[in-house]
Amino acid sequence: MPNTDYTPWYVSPKGKCQLSDFDTEPPTQGQLSGDELAAHLADMGEKLDKLQSTLHAAKTRGLLVVFQGMDTSGKDGVIRSVFTHVSPLGVRAEAFGVPTELESRHDFLWRIHAKAPARGEMVIFNRSHYEDVLVTRVRGVIDEETCQQRYGNILHFESLLHNAGISVLKCYLHISKSEQKKRLQARLDDPRKHWKLQPSDFDDRELWPQFNQAYEDALSATSTPESPWYVVPADSKPYRDSFVAGLIVQTLENMKLKPPKPSFNLSKVKLT
Numbered sequence: 001m002p003n004t005d006y007t008p009w010y011v012s013p014k015g016k017c018q019l020s021d022f023d024t025e026p027p028t029q030g031q032l033s034g035d036e037l038a039a040h041l042a043d044m045g046e047k048l049d050k051l052q053s054t055l056h057a058a059k060t061r062g063l064l065v066v067f068q069g070m071d072t073s074g075k076d077g078v079i080r081s082v083f084t085h086v087s088p089l090g091v092r093a094e095a096f097g098v099p100t101e102l103e104s105r106h107d108f109l110w111r112i113h114a115k116a117p118a119r120g121e122m123v124i125f126n127r128s129h130y131e132d133v134l135v136t137r138v139r140g141v142i143d144e145e146t147c148q149q150r151y152g153n154i155l156h157f158e159s160l161l162h163n164a165g166i167s168v169l170k171c172y173l174h175i176s177k178s179e180q181k182k183r184l185q186a187r188l189d190d191p192r193k194h195w196k197l198q199p200s201d202f203d204d205r206e207l208w209p210q211f212n213q214a215y216e217d218a219l220s221a222t223s224t225p226e227s228p229w230y231v232v233p234a235d236s237k238p239y240r241d242s243f244v245a246g247l248i249v250q251t252l253e254n255m256k257l258k259p260p261k262p263s264f265n266l267s268k269v270k271l272t
């Protein structure tokens with residue numbers, strides 16, 4: 001097992017998060033081979049499938065998993081690898097791009113709340129309401145006062161979800177700038193991946209320190225015991241996938257989900 005204790009990767013609500021304190025590479029101690037990581041992912045996938053079935057059947061709790069990270073950090077990839085193991089019933093993935101004209105005339109949480117999970121659902125966000133305190137801040141679309149206000153709005157929103165039985169688990173996929181260079185180059189070299197590239201990927205890379213700062217501030221301001229942020233080492237794809245699968249399994253196990261009781265007396269059933 002790579003990890004059962006995720007505390008070292010938890011962003012403490014006390015104090016300021018420094019991303020340079022977190023490794024982008026897997027820990028060297030107890031390092032697992034590719035085969036071992038694949039076996040762990042398969043094992044976590046089986047557990048995830050069972051837990052998600054119970055979540056779906058019980059309809060008492062919901063789970064929102066948020067993925068954020070720089071371009072090429074692996075948001076699409078981790079979603080594909082981890083959630084391939086679960087039934088599509090009761091699972092939904094939502095991606096958030098530049099807001100539409102209508103969306104930008106609403107408050108920033110309008111489009112997000114509409115896609116939030118109901119009890120019984122597991123929803124995965126590929127980007128999220130955090131873009132509204134990240135890219136918007138870095139690009140000067142919002143000022144510092146609005147950004148601070150939005151941290152407060154986000155805390156209230158996530159606490160609203162928590163009070164309704166919806167847990168929020170937030171994963172920052174942490175890659176190094178040199179790993180991003182390799183991945184952007186690989187996309188440039190592979191015509192099948194050209195569709196993934198946007199001019200903003202290259203502009204945002206130039207603003208790496210500003211994004212880093214915006215992430216550090218956002219993670220520090222919005223990590224809470226109920227809606228925690230984890231900094232996932234994401235330079236290695238197999239480790240990243242295994243880490244995230246284990247973290248979601250742990251979050252669902254902590255819910256102590258129970259299947260619903262039968263709605264009628266099964267002892268009276270006579271099969272003919």
Ligand code: AMP
Nearest residue numbers: 096097098099127128131132135136200
């Ligand atoms: P991708 O995830 O590669 O499809 O790209 C989506 C793009 O939409 C990224 O460049 C994001 O920064 C951008 N985006 C997502 N949400 C927002 C937002 N609320 N405001 C501005 N840009 C956003």
Ligand code: MG
Nearest residue numbers: 071072196201
């Ligand atoms: Mg992209």
